[in-house]
Amino acid sequence: MLVLLKLLQQLVKTLNSDGTPGQIAAGMALGAVLGLTPLINLHNLAILGAIMVLNVSFPGAMLGWALAVPVGFVLDPVFDVIGRRLLLETPALTPLWTRLYNLPVAPLTNFNDTIVLGSLVSWVVLALPVYFLARWGVGRYRATLYPRLAQSRVFQAVTASKLYNVYRMFRPD
Amino acid sequence: MRVVRWKAVIPLGVTLVLVALFWWVFLDRAVERAVEYVGTEIVGARVDVASAEVSLGRGAVVLRGLEVTNPDQPMTNLVQSDQIVAQVRVLPLLQKKVVIDTMAVRGVRFGTPRRTSGAIQRRSPTTGQVGRAISDWANRIRIPPLNLQGLTTVVDVSRINLDSLRTVAQARSIAHQGDSLRDTWRTELGGLDPQPQIDSARALIARLRQADVRTLGVAGTRDLVNSSRGSATRLGQATDRVKAFETRVRSGVGSLRSQVDGLAQARQADYAYARGLVNLPSLDAPDLSPALFGEMAVERLKPMLYWLNLAEQYLPPGLDARRQRGPDRVRASGTTVRFPRAHELPAFLLVYAGADAEVGGEGAAAGRYAATVTGLTTAPALYGRPTRFAAQRVAAAAGPRSGSIVAILNHVSAPLKDSIVAALDGVGLPTVALPAAGATLALGSGAVQMRLARTGENIEGSMTWRSNNVRWVRSDSTDRPTDRPTANQPIGSPAWAQDLLWRTVSRLTSAEVEVRVAGRVTGPAIGVRSNVGREVAQALRREIGDEVSRQEQRLRAEVNALVEQQVQEAERRVAEVQTQVEAAVAAKRTELEQVRAELENQVRELTRRLPVRIP
Numbered sequence: 111m112l113v114l115l116k117l118l119q120q121l122v123k124t125l126n127s128d129g130t131p132g133q134i135a136a137g138m139a140l141g142a143v144l145g146l147t148p149l150i151n152l153h154n155l156a157i158l159g160a161i162m163v164l165n166v167s168f169p170g171a172m173l174g175w176a177l178a179v180p181v182g183f184v185l186d187p188v189f190d191v192i193g194r195r196l197l198l199e200t201p202a203l204t205p206l207w208t209r210l211y212n213l214p215v216a217p218l219t220n221f222n223d224t225i226v227l228g229s230l231v232s233w234v235v236l237a238l239p240v241y242f243l244a245r246w247g248v249g250r251y252r253a254t255l256y257p258r259l260a261q262s263r264v265f266q267a268v269t270a271s272k273l274y275n276v277y278r279m280f281r282p283d
Numbered sequence: 284m285r286v287v288r289w290k291a292v293i294p295l296g297v298t299l300v301l302v303a304l305f306w307w308v309f310l311d312r313a314v315e316r317a318v319e320y321v322g323t324e325i326v327g328a329r330v331d332v333a334s335a336e337v338s339l340g341r342g343a344v345v346l347r348g349l350e351v352t353n354p355d356q357p358m359t360n361l362v363q364s365d366q367i368v369a370q371v372r373v374l375p376l377l378q379k380k381v382v383i384d385t386m387a388v389r390g391v392r393f394g395t396p397r398r399t400s401g402a403i404q405r406r407s408p409t410t411g412q413v414g415r416a417i418s419d420w421a422n423r424i425r426i427p428p429l430n431l432q433g434l435t436t437v438v439d440v441s442r443i444n445l446d447s448l449r450t451v452a453q454a455r456s457i458a459h460q461g462d463s464l465r466d467t468w469r470t471e472l473g474g475l476d477p478q479p480q481i482d483s484a485r486a487l488i489a490r491l492r493q494a495d496v497r498t499l500g501v502a503g504t505r506d507l508v509n510s511s512r513g514s515a516t517r518l519g520q521a522t523d524r525v526k527a528f529e530t531r532v533r534s535g536v537g538s539l540r541s542q543v544d545g546l547a548q549a550r551q552a553d554y555a556y557a558r559g560l561v562n563l564p565s566l567d568a569p570d571l572s573p574a575l576f577g578e579m580a581v582e583r584l585k586p587m588l589y590w591l592n593l594a595e596q597y598l599p600p601g602l603d604a605r606r607q608r609g610p611d612r613v614r615a616s617g618t619t620v621r622f623p624r625a626h627e628l629p630a631f632l633l634v635y636a637g638a639d640a641e642v643g644g645e646g647a648a649a650g651r652y653a654a655t656v657t658g659l660t661t662a663p664a665l666y667g668r669p670t671r672f673a674a675q676r677v678a679a680a681a682g683p684r685s686g687s688i689v690a691i692l693n694h695v696s697a698p699l700k701d702s703i704v705a706a707l708d709g710v711g712l713p714t715v716a717l718p719a720a721g722a723t724l725a726l727g728s729g730a731v732q733m734r735l736a737r738t739g740e741n742i743e744g745s746m747t748w749r750s751n752n753v754r755w756v757r758s759d760s761t762d763r764p765t766d767r768p769t770a771n772q773p774i775g776s777p778a779w780a781q782d783l784l785w786r787t788v789s790r791l792t793s794a795e796v797e798v799r800v801a802g803r804v805t806g807p808a809i810g811v812r813s814n815v816g817r818e819v820a821q822a823l824r825r826e827i828g829d830e831v832s833r834q835e836q837r838l839r840a841e842v843n844a845l846v847e848q849q850v851q852e853a854e855r856r857v858a859e860v861q862t863q864v865e866a867a868v869a870a871k872r873t874e875l876e877q878v879r880a881e882l883e884n885q886v887r888e889l890t891r892r893l894p895v896r897i898p
Contacts (some may be wrong), residue, residue: 148614155302162295165288186615197620198604204622207604211622217379223609225617 129167131252135244137161137170138177139237145178146185146236147229152219174240182229192231193224311335318346320611325597326361327415328352329401344369352401353394355585360397364638365390375628383633391640391652416592416805418585443557443838445845450549454849457542461856464535468528468864475528477521477875484514484878491885496892504889511886518879525875529868536865539857546850553846557838572796572816573809579715580798580811583746591701591737591804594670600694602664621661629662651678669693669700676707686710698739705733712748716758717788721781724815725754726794735800742804751793757785787822788815 129137140161144154161171182189196203210216220226306313315335322330333348346367353361366389372382445451491511496504573580599605602623609616621630633656640652654674660666675687686707693700712726729750736743796813 148612150612155299159295159299162291162298163287165285183614186617190615190617193617198606198618204604207620208622208624212378212624212627214374214377218377220619222621223617223619225609225615228617 129170131245131248133165134167134170134248135241136164137167138174138244139241140164140166141171141174141176142178142237142240143230143233144171144175145180146182146189146233148220148223148226151226152215153230170244174244185229185232186225189228189232190224191228193226193228196227196231197222197224310337310339314344315346318349322351323403325593326351326354327403328354328357328361329403331401339373342371342373344371350395350397350401352397357400357402358397360395360401361393363390363392363395364388378628379630380628381631382628384635386633386636388636388638388654391638391654393640443841443845447556448553448842448846449556450546450553450842450846451849453542453546453549454846454853457539457546457853458849458856460542461539461853461860464539465856465860465864468532468535468860468868471528472864472868472871475521475524475871477518477525477871480514480517480521481874481878484518484882487511487514488878488881488885491882491889494889496889508886508890511882511889515879515882515886518875518882522872522875522879525868525872529865529872532865532868536857536861539860543850543854543857546846546853550842550846550850553842554835554839557842558835572811572813575717575816575819576715576796576798576811576813577809579713579796580746580809582713584798584800584809587703587733587735588742588804588807591703591735591742594692594694594701595699595804597661598659598663598670598692598694599661600664600697600699602662605661623662623665625665627665629660629665631659631661632666633659650676653677663692663694664696667695669695699737701735701737703733703735703744705731707731712750717784718758721758722785722788723756723758724788724794725756726750727752727754737804740803740805741801742807743801745800746798748796749793750795753792753794755785755789755791783822783826784819787819791815791818 140157143157147154161168197207207222211222221230311334314337315332318332318335319330329350329352331348331350331352332346335347336345337343346369347365349362349364349367351361351363353359367386368389369386370384372384375382487510490507494504494507499507602625605621605623606618607621609619623629636656636659638652638654638656640654641650652674654672656670656672658666658668658670660670663670670692672690672692673688676685686705686709688703688705688707690703691701708730709728710731712729712731714723714725716723726748727750729748729752731746731748733746734744791814794813794815796811796815799810799812800807801810802808
């Protein structure tokens, strides 16, 4: 329940006032990779670091992650096909994969797994569209829906929660 | 607006430290799970590790309590080891490569009982794939039964089903193919039909015969000659097409003919099938030995083939990209592809491993053993040397027992070249049940010799078991005298059969069983010979040889009667195809060649009469 409340709080705060729509959208685009690709991978640690250090919305990233998880599950067969095409059926790329496979650290990213590569490449392709779509969506939300929501008691209760203080540490400047 | 959130650097650092700490704390457990997962995937049954201890700084890994379940007996361990100490190179780990310079395996025991079942509840599609393939091969092998009961009763030939005979099925197939080919070829011949060209050429020949050079003039003659030459060229092209078609028809008819010839072989198989159906044994020693020792041979060969096939799967030659199922996770597994490259390290390499094993007690296998493995790698082409496995008994608990096994797996380049040579003395040999004799044969302690050689996809070799202290035990409860025939037992009755076999085999104090293997490594053919089989065959020949021959003649006659009509029909259809299509094509080709020759001849005649030469 607490987790749900926290998520709800983050969602509301994120969408309403904290950070520009661009920061939230960038956070969502970065967070999407955590959901689209299998989570326990080295590249996701790097992405998590980037989300924390770069001036993007952290709750936005969490929101992007949460939204992308089911999409990742559904699209696994597609990722497999893409990964297979890139790893096995594109001879021109074989020298690149062979070089990467024999470099230090690179194999630890599991790039040579069809699902990991397929989902990562898909995210690279989708990152900009996700960013622009999210930026437009947040802008529209703030202009139309937010003024009415701000009056509601639920909204006020969520924003007044103490957990809000923890979240502020990662709030965009 | 700043791009970097500096105040989050410290939390990030803390997070990274926490991740590293988490990884360090759970590294032992991760290694333990990795060994269990990979081992289970390879063996097809549970592999358990009691604990793992990893010291990255020293590159040392210690595994304790390794248990590898026997895939065929889930409550028994194939092998168990108290402790494995490995010296691992640390830097290749950054490339996700495991290079073990030395490995010491201590406290090895075989065939120990398990506390819990080692069967896998949910098998992945690839888990134990090789084991399943070998089991399928073993199940496909038909071991002829040895059943002497009812030998002299009238053989019930009505049990031979027409549709079960291979000859009938093949003959029907040939007849069907013949009909199908005949129709197809007739249609094709219709499409090729050169008759209009032949008719046109004949008309030209007639014109050429009546042509008068003076009436036609030089220009008219030239036109006629050119037209005739064009027709001759077209006739030549048509002849080529018909010839090509004729070649195809001949080849097809030849194929049908060879299938008809193959019916003789199928008939031999049907004789064997019919004999098996009515339990009429062959009295040739090689045929009786499989009945007696076939199951034992298959059981002993299964592990050899299993490990050879497994070695092929996990130690492939060459440097092509290798694919394997991705790791188990909540998400789909996908496929993991490895890209080996020359002069780089393989994904797995065990440079040297030594193992000491001690089998306790006073049994035949009791003693101390030493084994070494060198150059075990997933990419032999990168390592450049064959994998070598050697084991020998260094001290026996009792008696002059010795033993050694040397296996060399040369997968550096295709074709694969594997060889296994083993000579073991004082080995506990199995007890074989002989239900037909109502007896069991305890081979006791004896010698095993094995030689297997694999080149590419083919395997060839033999295994021999010898024992000089066999023990025959009557398994039924009847208390009959065992040194003389049972009085008044009708020949062919169960009691007669058991007594005959018992009298024959119980005199034997030594047994030698030889199993020969040859064929494709995934499913070779086996042949079994033994002195027991020879003795039984001779005894049978003495007692019931004439009767078995008579019954066999009856069976053959019955099979012949059943298949003859189908065979004749197949031969008739093939002959029909040959006469109808092949002859028709040959006739057309001959006609084309004749008309063309006549046309060219007439052209030459006409041009000879001209005062000028037409180009």
